[in-house]
Amino acid sequence: MLDSLVKFVRDQYRTNEFIPLHAPVFGGNEKRYVLETVESTFVSSVGAFVDRFERDMEAYTGSPRAVATVNGTAALHVALMLAGVKPGELVVTQPLTFVATCNAIAYCGAEPIFIDVDKHTLGLSPVALDHWLHMHAYLDNDGVCKLMGGDRVLRACLPMHTFGHPADLNGLVEVCGRWGLALVEDAAESLGSLYKGRHTGTLGCVGTLSFNGNKTITTGGGGMVLTNEALGARAKHITTTAKKPHAYEYVHDEVGYNYRLPNINAALGCAQLEQLDSFIAAKRILAGRYQTFFEGSQFQFVVEPAGCRSNYWLNAVVCEDLVQRDELLAFSNQAGVMTRPIWKLMSHLPTYSSSLKGDLTNALWLEERVVNLPSSVVPELQV
Structure with missing residues (x-):
């Protein structure tokens, strides 16, 4: 089976060379747009392509406002700030x-609470979340969610759309609404x-995207905050060093962050976004081929939720056990075909090992079994 898998992957990419997990494809206007920024000299934090990239992303996702950032982690940090997360508070997320x-939560001086995932989405489980809240939290007289046995505030819920598969958003929206939690979507992996029928990252009060070099489209590095007009204006202000508009004076009215996406990166993003639909079409064809290949095997291919x-x-595939997973990886x-295990649970990392957590049965089960497979766009499959 493993010999057949390596041959299958090589047949898709038509090469005997090393096959990476996910490499970018530059087949559009990337060189032309980047050259335009160089010739204009506006390669840094101000330029026409930044504005264009934000407007194009609003049109694509249906978000009222999109604000570009230097990377996806910066976007997450800002999103949590927009959601009102303060030092000492708690944010529910998945391990x-x-x-x-989790790092973005820590940047706010807050702490994560780890709640289990659903096996069919790989994302935060609304059932597990609701159960944990009933057991460990309460709403005070002002409708603020707090931890039992103290006065610590649970401010937000931060699910992540794992490998591009949407979490159960209707369930999460409903639970968060009842418990007064701000829903912030980590849609770093789920552009498109x-x-x-609604784009991930647009169902909560704030969502974020990533354009790292290994994402579906890339700006080299980069991220985006998706939100409403009011929070979007706030995001734009604090990500541009909190500088008040003025022809020549430098006036900053609060602590701000230099999280701006450079124009040269935005130029790359604009060209990539023009090809996004064809990228996704090709990736979905490849996924269909993987699904067919694994039918009747010992491996379960991970498919999109209903x-x-x-x-x-x-x-991704789910192996029978840890032994089979390690055999596949090795x-x-x-053989020169890159695969990798799913991340170690955040609750196992030294930095977050003492964080509060619920029953993590599903997450622990998946940690021992999930393997990612080469997923780069196959140019011949673009439509």
Whole structure:
């Protein structure tokens, strides 16, 4: 089976060379737009492509406001600030995620609470969240969610759309609404993914995207905050050093952050965004081929949740156990086909090992079994 898998992957990419997990594809206007920024000399934090990238992303996602940032982690930090997260408060999130999700919580001086995921979405479970809140939290007279046995505030809920597969957003919106939690979506991996027809990152009060070099589209580095007009204006202000508009004076009215996306990166993003639909079409064809390949095997291919359209950012399979997972990882990587295990649970990392957590049965089960497969866009499959 493992020999067949390596051959299958090589047949898709038509190469005997090393096959990475996810590499960018530059087949559009990338060189032309980047050259325009160089010739204009506006390569840094001010330029026409930054504004264009934000407007184009608003049109694509349906978000009222999009604010570009230097990376996805910066976008997450700002999103949590917009949601009102303050030092000493608590933010509910999932343990099965990339570390940036938790690091952004720490940047705010807050702490994570780890709640289990659903196996069918790999994302935060609204059922597990509601159960934990009933057991450990209460609403005070002002409707503020607090931890039992003290006065600590639970301010927000931060799910992540794992590998581009949307979490159960309707369930999370309902639970967060009843418990007074701000819903902030980490949609770093799910650009182009739809939940019941709506773009991920637009169902909470704030959402974030990432354009790292390994994402569906890239700006080299980069991120985006998706939110409403009022919070968007606030995001723009604090990400541009909190500088008040003036022809020549430097007046900063609060602590701000230099989280601006450079124009040269935005130029790359504009060109990539023009090709996003064709990228996703190709990735979905590849995912379909993987699904067919694994039918009847010992491996379970991870498919999009019902009612959703996933971008299939990273294809994944669930192995029978840890032994089979390690055999797959060792064999494929030695054969020059890059695979990798899912992240170690955040609750296992030294930095977050003492954080509050619920029953993490599903997350622990998945941690021992999930493997990502090569998922780069195959140019021949673009439509």
